[in-house]
Amino acid sequence: MKNHEKSIDPASQKMLDKAYAEGIQTVWDRLEAQQPHCGFGELGLCCRHCNMGPCRIDPFGNGPKLGVCGANADTIASRQLVRMIAAGAAAHSDHGRDIVLAFRAAAEHGEGDYKFKDEKKLLALASEFNIPTEGRTIQEIALDVSDIALDEYGMRGQKLQFTKRAPKVRQDLWTSLGVDPRGIDREVVECMHRTTMGVDTDYVNLTLQGIRTSLSDGWGGSMWATELSDVLFGTPEVVKGWSNLGVLSDKEVNIVVHGHEPTLSDIIVFAARDPELLKKAKEKGAEGINICGMCCTGNEILMRHGVPIAGNFLQQELAIITGAVEAMIVDVQCIMPSLPTVANCFHTKVISTSPKAVFPGATHVPFDEKNAMETAKQIISIAIDNYPNRNQGRVNIPSDRMGYMAGFSVETILGALGGTLDPLLDAIKSGSIRGIAGIVGCNNPKVRQDHNHIALAKELIKNNVLVVETGCAAIASAKAGLLLPEAADMAGEGLAAVCRALGVPPVLHMGSCVDNSRVLVVAAAIANALGVDISDLPLAAAAPEWMSEKAVAIGTYAVSSGIYTVLNSPPPVLGSSNLTNLLTAGAEGVVGAVFAVEADPVKQAGLIIEHIEKKRTALGL
Numbered sequence: 001m002k003n004h005e006k007s008i009d010p011a012s013q014k015m016l017d018k019a020y021a022e023g024i025q026t027v028w029d030r031l032e033a034q035q036p037h038c039g040f041g042e043l044g045l046c047c048r049h050c051n052m053g054p055c056r057i058d059p060f061g062n063g064p065k066l067g068v069c070g071a072n073a074d075t076i077a078s079r080q081l082v083r084m085i086a087a088g089a090a091a092h093s094d095h096g097r098d099i100v101l102a103f104r105a106a107a108e109h110g111e112g113d114y115k116f117k118d119e120k121k122l123l124a125l126a127s128e129f130n131i132p133t134e135g136r137t138i139q140e141i142a143l144d145v146s147d148i149a150l151d152e153y154g155m156r157g158q159k160l161q162f163t164k165r166a167p168k169v170r171q172d173l174w175t176s177l178g179v180d181p182r183g184i185d186r187e188v189v190e191c192m193h194r195t196t197m198g199v200d201t202d203y204v205n206l207t208l209q210g211i212r213t214s215l216s217d218g219w220g221g222s223m224w225a226t227e228l229s230d231v232l233f234g235t236p237e238v239v240k241g242w243s244n245l246g247v248l249s250d251k252e253v254n255i256v257v258h259g260h261e262p263t264l265s266d267i268i269v270f271a272a273r274d275p276e277l278l279k280k281a282k283e284k285g286a287e288g289i290n291i292c293g294m295c296c297t298g299n300e301i302l303m304r305h306g307v308p309i310a311g312n313f314l315q316q317e318l319a320i321i322t323g324a325v326e327a328m329i330v331d332v333q334c335i336m337p338s339l340p341t342v343a344n345c346f347h348t349k350v351i352s353t354s355p356k357a358v359f360p361g362a363t364h365v366p367f368d369e370k371n372a373m374e375t376a377k378q379i380i381s382i383a384i385d386n387y388p389n390r391n392q393g394r395v396n397i398p399s400d401r402m403g404y405m406a407g408f409s410v411e412t413i414l415g416a417l418g419g420t421l422d423p424l425l426d427a428i429k430s431g432s433i434r435g436i437a438g439i440v441g442c443n444n445p446k447v448r449q450d451h452n453h454i455a456l457a458k459e460l461i462k463n464n465v466l467v468v469e470t471g472c473a474a475i476a477s478a479k480a481g482l483l484l485p486e487a488a489d490m491a492g493e494g495l496a497a498v499c500r501a502l503g504v505p506p507v508l509h510m511g512s513c514v515d516n517s518r519v520l521v522v523a524a525a526i527a528n529a530l531g532v533d534i535s536d537l538p539l540a541a542a543a544p545e546w547m548s549e550k551a552v553a554i555g556t557y558a559v560s561s562g563i564y565t566v567l568n569s570p571p572p573v574l575g576s577s578n579l580t581n582l583l584t585a586g587a588e589g590v591v592g593a594v595f596a597v598e599a600d601p602v603k604q605a606g607l608i609i610e611h612i613e614k615k616r617t618a619l620g621l
């Protein structure tokens, strides 16, 4: 495959050319080396949950139809799906746990490096949970909020707080199906239990547990991550900044923060402003310190501070290949194990910081939350010391960069609308906006980088569908210029007029992947305002280049919340026609929404528009 066929992004194409010329292996080469992928794995028909196996089911010929224990294709495929959901939910929710713990530390010893940047949001949460606020300090109130958050991870078995944000009909539906999540950790553990040898065998019963677990992510762990990150680091407001590899500087110390948790990246942004460090950088011959983001932790600091974003998932190796990165600081999730090897070809130091994610070949500097600012400065110092090692002769920073407007939290959207949802509802009712689509999720080298994200978004806005985005999808749109108000020119007349009146782009960046919880909150608010269920709304979602187990959890809570969700390729379930039918058809009668699978982004848009029009008709719009 030619390099320009691997990505639509000109910056990526150039760095791929450089990688090829210099003999540096990237994710695309490793994908090629893996061909052909294991067909049993692709279909979800292999199981290694016990030592009587590993077993595989022959989907075609007269090979075995049962594992050694007697498990059939339905059981094996659904157990795998449930484990994927559990892993994805665990990733989001364990990230959420770290935010809860940082929040609790701030409540306990107010003097630490984490402060409450948004006390208003903290008070709003207190009132949502009926926590008394009169005559109490913000610390006392925060302690009560953190008690509730900690309980949510446990096993008290009460309904998760944020599920009460969903429309009453949706809550009642979940209760009647027996899928009210009872505890964030509990659901993940129960998934692991029920999918071990000789426990749950029924694919429907297993899928219901997958649904319950995904809800504990979307309306639990992820929502806690978002809400308390906003309290600690500030609720995003409209910001402007730059995106793509062109944000790297040829004269400054370049530090790329990559991973997921803002507890690290947010502090790094402030630590880098320290005059002592700046002085040190100048002594080493640099003109300054340039902090850039990558993937979702990049989205966190982009949303809150307008920090430049160097790229999305498939650009992590390419950023190092520019030869201009002094340090890539990583925490958890979506960090390719290949990074230290790629960095070995250059002066770049990969610095791992989480006890949960250690990378052989990287420098490990454990991030101490109790001493956050000091650790952040220490890490930045390592990057500065590395600047003189940069070989300017091997530096090649693509000039490609693009501006963005972001920061569309629920609060920002309401603010832009003048304090109420009414103008948005009116635009939907009048038909100038036909509906709303969320495009989320990753890159995957099996798909030309960003191609599906951009083609789908363009097709939707052209047809007057407002697009909201998170994660690597949103970074793709930033790089393609879709997050600029001028992108309204690419939108249909109705949507363009609304965007111009409000001064916003037709594609709204709502944050990192845990911030898909913001999309749920908006969906619930619209449904509540109209007095209907989420599944009645002209609303849809898509993950058109997904790769992570987290995307499976997100897709499942979207569908379980009533949102029709389009994927470009299926998770490994096709080996079970019963499970496949349940997900793509049967679920309609259960949760009021289904998954659809379509590889072509223009056809994906067609499916979404068809769905939106069907819902509009049913609502009498």
Ligand code: XCC
Pocket (backbone or CB within 6 Å): 295, 296, 313, 333, 334, 440, 441, 442, 443, 471, 472, 473, 512, 513, 547, 548, 550, 551
């Ligand atoms: Fe990871 Fe969140 Fe996927 Fe991007 S979109 S590749 S999960 S960074 Ni979440």
Ligand code: SF4
Pocket (backbone or CB within 6 Å): 047, 048, 049, 050, 051, 052, 053, 054, 055, 067, 068, 069, 070, 071, 076, 196, 197, 198
């Ligand atoms: Fe095989 Fe059953 Fe063991 Fe899975 S649980 S490896 S299907 S015997």
